[in-house]
Amino acid sequence: MTDISKITLVELVTKIKSKQISAFEATNAYVERIKKSKKLNAFITETLDEALSSAKQIDKLNTKNGLLSGAPIAVKDLFCTKNVLTTASSKILKNFIPTYESTVTSKLWDEGAILLGKLNCDEFAMGSSNETSAYGNVINPYKSSKDELVPGGSSGGCSAAVAGNLTSATVGTDTGGSIRQPASFTGIVGFKPTYGRCSRWGIVAFASSLDQAGPMTKDVADSALMLDVITGYDEKDSTSANIKKEEFLKSLNKNIKGLKVGIPKEYIVDNMPKAIQSLWEKGVQLMKDSGAIIKNVSLPHTKYALPTYYIVAPAEASSNLARYDGVRYGLRVPGKDLIEMYENTRAQGFGNEVKRRIMIGTYVLSSGYYDAYYLKAQQVRRLIKNDFDSVFNEVDTILTPTAPSSAFKIGAKTEDPISMYLNDVFTVPINLAGLPAISIPGGSDESGLPLGLQLIGKPFDEQTVLNAAYALEEKIEFKSNVNDWWF
Amino acid sequence: MTINKETVKKISKLSRIASNDEFEVSMIKDLNSILKFVEQLNELNIKDIEPLSSVVEQKLFQREDVVNKINEKKDILKNSPEKNENYFVVPKVIE
Numbered sequence: 001m002t003d004i005s006k007i008t009l010v011e012l013v014t015k016i017k018s019k020q021i022s023a024f025e026a027t028n029a030y031v032e033r034i035k036k037s038k039k040l041n042a043f044i045t046e047t048l049d050e051a052l053s054s055a056k057q058i059d060k061l062n063t064k065n066g067l068l069s070g071a072p073i074a075v076k077d078l079f080c081t082k083n084v085l086t087t088a089s090s091k092i093l094k095n096f097i098p099t100y101e102s103t104v105t106s107k108l109w110d111e112g113a114i115l116l117g118k119l120n121c122d123e124f125a126m127g128s129s130n131e132t133s134a135y136g137n138v139i140n141p142y143k144s145s146k147d148e149l150v151p152g153g154s155s156g157g158c159s160a161a162v163a164g165n166l167t168s169a170t171v172g173t174d175t176g177g178s179i180r181q182p183a184s185f186t187g188i189v190g191f192k193p194t195y196g197r198c199s200r201w202g203i204v205a206f207a208s209s210l211d212q213a214g215p216m217t218k219d220v221a222d223s224a225l226m227l228d229v230i231t232g233y234d235e236k237d238s239t240s241a242n243i244k245k246e247e248f249l250k251s252l253n254k255n256i257k258g259l260k261v262g263i264p265k266e267y268i269v270d271n272m273p274k275a276i277q278s279l280w281e282k283g284v285q286l287m288k289d290s291g292a293i294i295k296n297v298s299l300p301h302t303k304y305a306l307p308t309y310y311i312v313a314p315a316e317a318s319s320n321l322a323r324y325d326g327v328r329y330g331l332r333v334p335g336k337d338l339i340e341m342y343e344n345t346r347a348q349g350f351g352n353e354v355k356r357r358i359m360i361g362t363y364v365l366s367s368g369y370y371d372a373y374y375l376k377a378q379q380v381r382r383l384i385k386n387d388f389d390s391v392f393n394e395v396d397t398i399l400t401p402t403a404p405s406s407a408f409k410i411g412a413k414t415e416d417p418i419s420m421y422l423n424d425v426f427t428v429p430i431n432l433a434g435l436p437a438i439s440i441p442g443g444s445d446e447s448g449l450p451l452g453l454q455l456i457g458k459p460f461d462e463q464t465v466l467n468a469a470y471a472l473e474e475k476i477e478f479k480s481n482v483n484d485w486w487f
Numbered sequence: 488m489t490i491n492k493e494t495v496k497k498i499s500k501l502s503r504i505a506s507n508d509e510f511e512v513s514m515i516k517d518l519n520s521i522l523k524f525v526e527q528l529n530e531l532n533i534k535d536i537e538p539l540s541s542v543v544e545q546k547l548f549q550r551e552d553v554v555n556k557i558n559e560k561k562d563i564l565k566n567s568p569e570k571n572e573n574y575f576v577v578p579k580v581i582e
Contacts, residue, residue, distance in 0.1 A: 099562040195542050209541045239543045242532050297558055307525040318502065325503070327575055334569035338578045339503070347505035355504055362502045363490075363518065373525065376556075377536030380528055417517055418524050434542030486569050 004340040005165040009071060009222040010249070012168055016070035023070030026168070027055035028112055030072045034116065036167050039140045041487040042157040042166055044077045045085045046117040054114045066112025067229050074167040076158050077118035078125055079105045080202040081214075084115070088204040089123045089133040092324045092331045092349030102202025103234045104171055104213045111229050116167055119157030123351045124321065125178055125206045128423040130156025131414055132353040140186060140407050141482045142224035144283075144447040149407040152182030152423075158216045159186040165480055169217040169226055173203060175210045176309055177403075177427025180439035183216055184402035184452025187441045189469070190216045191223045194460045195434035196241035199234030207316035208239075210431040220440060220470045227462060241462065251463055254471040255321050257291030260467070262395035266302035268427060269404060275445035276401045283399055283442055286475040287468070295395055299387040304380050305429035306421060309362050311377035312432070317354075318361025324349060356417065385433040390406045392458045397468050400426050402439040402452030427455060436462045436470045441478035448481065490518045 004012070004026055015021040015282060031048045058070050069209065080086050087093045101109070109115070122132040129150035136459055138156040140149040141164035151160040155172030159182035162170055172179040174192035183190025191214045198213040205211060215226030227248045234240045263284060268277070326332035326345030329485035333348045335341035350358070364373035404425055408446040413420045430437045435456055442453035453472065457465035495514045499506040560573060569576040 096566060099558055099566075235548075236545055237539065241543075242545060242548075301531075304528060304531065307527045310521060311525050311528075322503075326568060327577055328563070328567070329566035335578065338580050339543075341578055342503040343505035346503055347510075350504070352513075355502075355510075356514070356521070358502050358504065358522055359498050359514060359518060360497075362521075363494075363498050366498070366501060375538055376528055376533060377525075378540055379533040379536040380531060382536050382539035383531070383533070385542065416520075418520055421524075 002012050005033050008218050009169045010225055013052050013068060013071055017064050023055040023058040023114070024052065026070055027051050027072045030116060030166060030168065036487050037164060037166055040141065040160050040164055041136050042119055042138050042160040042164065043074065044087055044120050044135050044157070045116045047084060048117070051114050051116050058112065058114070062194065064112065066110070067225065068108060071113045071168045072116045073108055073113045074116040074119050074161055074170055075105055075108070076121050076155050076170065076172045078121060078173050078204045079171065080204070081105055081115065081118065081135060084118065086118065086204070087135070088125070089121050089135055090349065090351070090354070091134040092345070096329050098202070098254045100202060101365050103199035104203065104230045107230050108234070119161055119170065121157055122154035123354050124204065124317070125154040125173055125175055126155045126317070126353050126357055128177070128181055128420050129153045129408070129413065131410065132351055134351055137410055139486070140419060141486070142186060142407060142449055144449055145487055147409050149449070150185070150410055152185035152407065154178035155182050155216060156207070159183055159188060159190070162186070162216050162218060163480065169215060169222050171213055171226070172216050173211055173213050174431065175206050175313060176431050177424040179214050179216055180427050180437060180452065180454060181403045181423055183439040184450065185407040187450030188216060188218060189220055189223050189438065189476065190214065191227065191438045192430065192436065193227065193231060193462055194241070194436045196239055197231045197436070197460070199232070199237040199240045201234055201236040204230060205320040207313040208320060209316060210313060220466060221249060221252060223438065224252050224466050225281070241460070246463065248463060248466055249329035252470055253467050254474055256287070256468055256471045259292045259397065259464070260395040261287050261292045261294050262297035262391055262398040263294060264297050264299045264302065264391070264398060264400060267400045268300050269425060272404055273445065276404065276451055277455065279442045279451050280401050281473065282398070286472055287399065290471045290475060297391045297395060297398070299391060299429070301380065301383045301387050302421070302429055304350060305384055305432055306425055308377045308380045308384065308432060309424070309428045310421060311373050312381060314357040314361035314386040315365050315374050316361070318358045318365065321354070321358055353417070369384070381432050384429055388433045388435060396458070396464050400454045400456070402426060402454040406445045406447070406449035406451055430456055433458060436465050438465050440469050440473055440476070442476060443478065450478070489522050490515055
C-alpha cells in the first residue's frame, strides 16, 4: 500500500476527491507520524483530535468540492488562527488566542484543508536557523553523520514538517528568505510570491514592506496549487494587489524553449562552497538542455542588499513590535508604574535576537540618525530595485543558488549575528525589490545534504517562475532520502 | 565605537526594554558590529536618489463605512492580562 504521507498534495487531493482515500485516512496518516516525531520539535501546538473529527465530518457530509478537500495542513505559528494559540514563537505571546483568522489561513480552510497544528519558527520570524524560538530548536530531518542540523529559518518548523512528511504542505512567511532558505536546507520547494499577492492580514507583522506569505511543499505543482488557494486581493490589507486571480496549476507548463534566463555574476560570492558553484552550473546546463537561452547579467548593487535589509527590516520591526506592551494581550510583568511595566514585560518577553533588532531599529530611526541610516537604506533599496528592473528588460527569469551553504550544525552560528545574517545573501535582494522567487531542490553536497536553486521572476509573473522551476525539477530528479531516523 | 553604554541606555529607554549591565555589554558589542556592517552603504553615491519605502504602486483606497460584527469587545478582553468589566487595567497613570 502507498504511504499516504509521502504522496504529493496534488495527488492526495485527487485521491480524496475520487474516494480512493478518505479524509480520515489521510489525516490519520499524518497524525500517526506527528505523534512519533516529537524529537523534531516542529510543532508548537498540535490540533490532532480536532483534525481527526473535522476529517470524519468531511467524509460524512461528503463535502469535497474544495481545491484542498481533506488535505491535512499545519501552518507557521505566525498566522493568527481563530481560537487556536498563536505565539510567533515568542514568550511574549505565550497565551495569545486570536479572536480572528488570518486571510491566508481562512482561504485554506475555505477550500477544505484541515488544520493539524501550528509550526515552530524563529521568534517573530527573526532568524535563519529556527534557533531564536522561545520553544526550542527544530531538528532538520536530514542528518549529517552524527550531528543534528538546523532546518533553516525562520520557517524552520515548516521546512522540517514538509521534509519529514508531517504535513501535506504548509504556508510560511518570507521577509528576507524565511521560506526559501529553509526549503533549500531540507530538500523541499518554497515559494515567495510577489509582494502584494497574498494578504498580510492576520499575520504577525515583522517588517511590513517586506513580509509575504507563501507555500512550502513537496514539489512545484503542489506550490502552484497552494498559490491558487492563498493568493488574491483582500481589502483588509492596503498593500494587497487588486489584480485578477490566476490559475497557476492549470497553466503549469514545462516547455521553456526560448525562455531567457539571467545569470548574475554578483552572486558568485567569496568562500562559496564548491558544491554550490557546481550545482549552479548544473542548473544552467539543464536549463540550456531544455531550450532556454542563458544570458550573463549584472545586478551591481547586490552586495549592498544585506546592509540595506539590516536597516530597513529592524526599523519596521521596532515600530511593529511596539504593540507588545503587556496591556491588551500576552505576557505582563508588573512594575512600579506603567513605563516600568512596559520595560519589564518587553525585557522578559522578547528573546535576544528580537531585542537586538528592536534596538537597531530604534537607533536608526532616532533623531539625528534617521537620514544617515534609514533614509540612506531606502535610497539604496531603490538602486537594488532598479538593478532588477533593468535586468528584467533582457531576461524572463534569473537563476541563482538559494543559500551560500547547506544546513549547518545547531549552535554553529549563534555567537555572531553577522555570520547568521549572511545566510540570506541570495534571498534578501528579492524581498527588497518585492519580486516572486522559488527555491527548488537542486541536488546534494558531499555530505548528502540538500542544496537549493532559486529562480526569480518579474513582479506578478509567478507563472513563468513556476514553469521554469517545473522544467528544472523534471531534469534534476531530486529524491528525498529522509529515512525517519528519529522514529 | 559609535555605540557606548550611554547610547545603549538611551535606546533601551526609547525601546521600552528594561536594561541591566549584562544586557548593555552584549548590546554594545552586537550593535557596533551590526552598524559597522551596514555602514558599507557609505561607499555609494546616493545623491538625488528617491527613497523607496514600498514597492506597491497602487493608491490607497477607501472602503464603505459599514459596521461589521467582528472582534467583539468581550472576546478581545479575554486575552487581557488584567481587566475590569469592559476595561483593560494598567498601573496608575495620573497622580
